[in-house]
Amino acid sequence: AQSVAQPEDQVNVAEGNPLTVKCTYSVSGNPYLFWYVQYPNRGLQFLLKYITGDNLVKGSYGFEAEFNKSQTSFHLKKPSALVSDSALYFCAVRGRLGNTGKLIFGQGTTLQVKP
Amino acid sequence: GAVVSQHPSWVICKSGTSVKIECRSLDFQATTMFWYRQFPKQSLMLMATSNEGSKATYEQGVEKDKFLINHASLTLSTLTVTSAHPEDSSFYICSAPSTGNTGELFFGEGSRLTVL
Numbered sequence: 150a151q152s153v154a155q156p157e158d159q160v161n162v163a164e165g166n167p168l169t170v171k172c173t174y175s176v177s178g179n180p181y182l183f184w185y186v187q188y189p190n191r192g193l194q195f196l197l198k199y200i201t202g203d204n205l206v207k208g209s210y211g212f213e214a215e216f217n218k219s220q221t222s223f224h225l226k227k228p229s230a231l232v233s234d235s236a237l238y239f240c241a242v243r244g245r246l247g248n249t250g251k252l253i254f255g256q257g258t259t260l261q262v263k264p
Numbered sequence: 265g266a267v268v269s270q271h272p273s274w275v276i277c278k279s280g281t282s283v284k285i286e287c288r289s290l291d292f293q294a295t296t297m298f299w300y301r302q303f304p305k306q307s308l309m310l311m312a313t314s315n316e317g318s319k320a321t322y323e324q325g326v327e328k329d330k331f332l333i334n335h336a337s338l339t340l341s342t343l344t345v346t347s348a349h350p351e352d353s354s355f356y357i358c359s360a361p362s363t364g365n366t367g368e369l370f371f372g373e374g375s376r377l378t379v380l
Contacts, residue, residue, distance in 0.1 A: 192357050192371035254308045
């Protein structure tokens with residue numbers, strides 16, 4: 150079965166500091182991996198995805214994520230956090246096998262960036 | 265990027281009434297759409313997969329008679345919460361996959377349902 154784990158309910162970081170939001174996954178075969186951000190009472194906005202190719206993926210708003218197959222991780226990173234980055238972040242996975250289009254989401258991590 | 269529109273964005277109804285939520289793909293066709301439910305400060309729970317021209321596929325534990333899904337055209341899927349009760353109050357979000365089939369989903373803005 151596919152699953153995604155985000156071990157941290159909340160991450161606190163000072164503005165200007167680097168941030169990392171962790172994600173590990175379990176899926177049969179090679180995965181499609183995604184990061185989404187959600188602001189209060191809004192839908193999800195796509196940040197970035199890993200399909201194939203370079204393990205370091207760059208996405209929207211200066212975010213990037215590194216696919217690590219041996220550690221089955223896909224941590225989200227940003228070199229310098231902004232207060233406006235404060236939001237709820239979701240990691241998601243989709244297996245390549247049994248292509249149904251469904252994404253399985255992690256529990257979500259609240260990012261709090263303080264001035 | 266592709267846009268998914270969801271309506272209404274919020275709705276308040278009395279217990280026992282039915283509420284319909286619409287999800288439209290505005291600039292692309294979607295043979296499949298996904299309906300998620302989100303509780304406060306929690307993750308998204310996939311409720312069902314909406315299939316154009318055929319029956320929806322429901323996830324385990326989701327009552328198909330309670331949450332009616334219709335996908336009548338390539339750009340519209342609807343979720344009807346029938347005989348709503350306070351425990352149905354939640355944030356409902358629809359999504360549609362990208363046409364490139366790389367797994368990326370485009371999400372609607374969500375619909376906040378409050379049942380009194």
